[in-house]
Amino acid sequence: MRIKPFILLLLLGRELVAGACQKPLSSWRTQIDRSPTLEQFFETHEACQREFYPHLTPAERIYFDTVTYPKGLSPVAYQNRWRAMGLDDRAFFQEFRFFNNYFMAHRNTLSAKQLSCFEHQYQFESFVPKERFFQELESRGMSSDVAYLYPLIRWSYMNYGRDMHLSSQRVERAERTFGAQRGKIGDKEQFARYLALFDREYQVIAKSMAQRIGMDRMEAYKILVVLTYLESRGNLFAVSSTGAFGPLQLTMHYYLLYGTPNKPFDPKSSLAKLANKFVHYAHIGKGIDASVIAYKSGTLQKCQEQGGYRDVDCRYYDDFKRLTSAMQNMNDKREVVAYLTGHSYFGLGSAELKRLYNPKGLKAYEPDQYAVLKGAILRDQAQEGQLLNGQKFLTLGKMKRSEIYELQRRYGTQNIGVISDKKVCY
Numbered sequence: 180m181r182i183k184p185f186i187l188l189l190l191l192g193r194e195l196v197a198g199a200c201q202k203p204l205s206s207w208r209t210q211i212d213r214s215p216t217l218e219q220f221f222e223t224h225e226a227c228q229r230e231f232y233p234h235l236t237p238a239e240r241i242y243f244d245t246v247t248y249p250k251g252l253s254p255v256a257y258q259n260r261w262r263a264m265g266l267d268d269r270a271f272f273q274e275f276r277f278f279n280n281y282f283m284a285h286r287n288t289l290s291a292k293q294l295s296c297f298e299h300q301y302q303f304e305s306f307v308p309k310e311r312f313f314q315e316l317e318s319r320g321m322s323s324d325v326a327y328l329y330p331l332i333r334w335s336y337m338n339y340g341r342d343m344h345l346s347s348q349r350v351e352r353a354e355r356t357f358g359a360q361r362g363k364i365g366d367k368e369q370f371a372r373y374l375a376l377f378d379r380e381y382q383v384i385a386k387s388m389a390q391r392i393g394m395d396r397m398e399a400y401k402i403l404v405v406l407t408y409l410e411s412r413g414n415l416f417a418v419s420s421t422g423a424f425g426p427l428q429l430t431m432h433y434y435l436l437y438g439t440p441n442k443p444f445d446p447k448s449s450l451a452k453l454a455n456k457f458v459h460y461a462h463i464g465k466g467i468d469a470s471v472i473a474y475k476s477g478t479l480q481k482c483q484e485q486g487g488y489r490d491v492d493c494r495y496y497d498d499f500k501r502l503t504s505a506m507q508n509m510n511d512k513r514e515v516v517a518y519l520t521g522h523s524y525f526g527l528g529s530a531e532l533k534r535l536y537n538p539k540g541l542k543a544y545e546p547d548q549y550a551v552l553k554g555a556i557l558r559d560q561a562q563e564g565q566l567l568n569g570q571k572f573l574t575l576g577k578m579k580r581s582e583i584y585e586l587q588r589r590y591g592t593q594n595i596g597v598i599s600d601k602k603v604c605y
Contacts, residue, residue, distance in 0.1 A: 200227035207234040217242060217534050218265030222258050238528040245372045246415060248365060256358030260416060263357070263444055265535050269326050271442035276323040277352040278443075280345050281336065281431060283322065286313065288338035289331060296567065296604035297330050325440040333436055333601045334567075346422035346431065353424060357416045365412030371522035373413030373426070373446075374404065376529045378512070379536070380447040387541045388454040391581070392461045397510055402457075402467065403450055405502045406474075408519055409495060415444055425449055438546045447537040451544040455580075458541070462584060472496045542579055549603050550575040550583045551596035565604045572598075 202210075207230070214220035221243060224231055235243060246260055263271060272279055287309075294309055307315070316322045325332060353359050365373065374381065385400035392399070410428040411417040423430045425443035433452050434443040441448035453474070460470035469479040477492030489497065502519075509515050513523050552561050552573040564574040575586075577600060586595045 200224075200230040202230065207231050211235070211239070214533075216265055217532060218261050221246075222261035222265070225254050225257050228257075236528065237524075238532050241372045241376050241524055241527065241529060242532055242534060245369065245376050245413070248369050248414060249360065249363065252358040256356065259356050260358070263442065266442070267535075267537070268439070268441050268445070268448065269324065272323050272325045272440065273320070275356065277349055277356075278435070279323045279325055279332075280348060281342060281435070282325075282328060282332045284342070284345055285335045285339045286331065288335055290338075292567065292604075293331070293334045296565075297334075299605045300330065325435060329440060330600070336436060337601060343422075349424075349431075350418055350420065350422055353416075353418050359416045359418040361418050361420055363414060364417060365414040367412075367520040368522060370408065370413035371516060371520040371524055373407075373415070374512075374516050374520075375524035375527065376532075377446045378525060379530050380450060383540065384447070384450040384454050388457060391454075391458045391541070394467075397512075399454075400512060401503060401506050401509070401515060402471075403453070404515055404519070405499055405506075406453065406471070408502070409498055415446075427453055438544045441544060445537055448539065448544055451539070451541050455541055455545050459580070468496070468500070471499050542581055545579045545581055547577050547600045548580050548583055549598050549600060550578055550586055551598055552594070553596050554594045556590050556594040566598075566602055567604050569604075577603075 427449035482493035
């Protein structure tokens with residue numbers, strides 16, 4: 180029987196790949212150690228997973244298994260996951276542009292006034308009309324530079340509002356691109372691996388959150404862990420039908436419109452966004468319970484009422500209370516993780532892995548706002564600002580929200596006001 184040429188080429192290709200993957204232990208270890216990052220090594224050697232996996236350290240296996248959960252990824256999905264893990268926020272949106280489909284679809288809703296304000300903020304020498312501005316973005320490869328375009332993205336959302344069709348498109352593209360399974364959460368094994376792998380991130384954010392709110396660090400850690408458990412059980416590439424992504428299930432409102440844009444599959448930045456929301460709630464007088472239900476867009480009063488129908492927000496709140504109550508007397512992370520998963524992989528060297536680590540903390544992901552001067556305080560440092568509606572005001576300029584909180588603490592809210600950057604021209 181004759182073998183068709185394309186089948187013969189396929190068989191020969193597989194033999195060549197298989198031959199390239201057959202290496203001794205010392206050779207695999209040398210390649211792993213010489214690779215700039217584990218993400219690059221795993222992405223590059225997709226075809227050799229079975230061969231290199233036995234030679235990974237326990238911590239490297241935890242990383243590999245956590246990112247590739249659940250098994251059965253296509254070669255393209257596998258490589259896209261590792262590429263995503265190895266990119267910072269800015270590069271992520273440039274690589275996976277469908278996460279910015281909202282702006283691409285609705286950027287023409289921007290008014291000449293809004294574009295002029297943007298160009299004033301960036302100190303353009305002269306006004307660039309809309310059509311030419313977008314052409315320049317395309318020619319410079321900046322159409323998905325979401326950090327640069329952040330004010331325009333916010334204003335386009337103000338102009339148009341929600342677009343569930345585009346949200347569905349993002350979900351469908353994420354399923355194809357990363358092999359994500361809609362509604363799939365992690366199992367106990369996955370969650371135990373995940374918490375060990377990203378322990379440094381959870382400890383850093385828990386400490387910062389505790390300091391800003393004025394609570395015990397361990398209590399802050401429990402809150403972050405329980406909310407991750409309820410959202411995804413540690414499935415890094417979790418996707419929901421509502422357009423939420425990653426371990427903390429961030430929607431576009433959070434990963435793109437709330438503070439510095441962040442890739443939703445990064446635990447550190449996602450935790451920072453969550454913690455910043457809790458810090459804000461504490462600043463305006465909400466307790467932890469009210470903050471949890473507000474995070475889910477519900478109200479505490481509704482969920483504290485006895486009897487009646489328990490909607491999805493209240494059931495979420497009930498689960499949070501049940502789990503945190505059970506952990507009330509736990510003072511060690513191993514107790515917490517063992518209670519939720521029955522496993523613990525702490526101490527296997529995950530902190531020393533040669534992987535991309537996000538060095539940014541809470542402040543980097545805070546929303547930018549403007550401090551408004553109401554009285555004579557700090558007038559010598561003031562500059563004139565202008566709202567989108569043309570109204571003028573005195574300000575200290577664009578600042579991180581915590582910086583404005585500090586000014587209010589020192590000088591009083593009667594002297595220092597605050598206004599969202601989305602309302603400000605400059």
